[in-house]
Amino acid sequence: MTDQSLYCANHPKRETSLRCNRCEKPICSSCAVLTPVGYRCKECIRGQQAGFDTALLRDYPLASIIAAVGVGLGIGILGYLWYWAGFIFAPVVGGGLAEVIRVAVGRRRSRRLPFVAVIGGVIGVLPHLFPVGLGIFSVAYAGASPAWLGSVGLKILFLLAYGFLMISTLFYRLRGIRW
Template sequence: MTEQDPIAYPTIPEAEVQLRCNRCNKPITPATAILTETGYRCAECVRAQQRVFDTTNKLDPFLGFAVAALISFAGSWLSGMLGFFTILVAPGIGTLISNAVRLVVNRRRSKALNKAVLVGAIVGALPLLILAILPLLSGSGPLLTGGGNLMPLVWRVVYAALVSSSAYAQAKGMRL
């Protein structure tokens, strides 16, 4: 089904079609459209999605958290040597986290698992980020002597933001 398929749903006049479900592309009216985290969807797709989103067992979110935290931590150690290239590498590590979690939980899915992956990715990036902040807090570190020395901390923050948002977006199923 494509946008260029005007006769697919002849029961809804063109003038009333203001929205299309962004999953099945079916025309939907404002009255029946449901705004989801990823855009407007029809009621059937939302119901289907909710079923898909609840297949995990109690242990899965903890596994997801642990895997995400471990990989994120390993990646944050790596990104300490990358500087600018953190921008290119961090989303890839997010992908790695998402794929690894998917394997570990045998492709089961739930919103709780997605949130656990998000939190895990952030938590994994924190230890080295905090290590980069500590000299600032003590007021005695070399970080205060020149703006250039702030960059390691900046890249840690960039890494934490990118790796967690990338892992979370892909955990939510925006890409397989």
């Protein structure tokens, strides 16, 4: 019996004993990708991942607009609550917002959809920061007390924290990471 050596399909000079468990192509250890069912070649992995990207072009602006409006409204409402209560409710609002986006796009998924929603969320935070920031600069220039400036600075930090908690929860829920 003759022992025939296999060589990698992508690197013809590398001897190997591995085969892709989907297409049976010989692959070396640098071309192999470990999956739960065995080793696969990068081409089979790429072809399999393309089937999971089902979002349509209209889903991206829709997700961005919903995130901007939702985060803006969420921060507006949480800003009137007792400060520490916002830390409890901000992730809840972000998770609910992710579910609204998921239903609005018809449960289609994409690798870029969570990032687009984050951009929309950041745009939703900005209108709440501009008035407070302009107030600080105009009153500080007029000679306001340091206590007043500190309380306004604290207000900005709370708004940023609420926005961060909402947007990070929104991102991870759209990304598919479950608790």
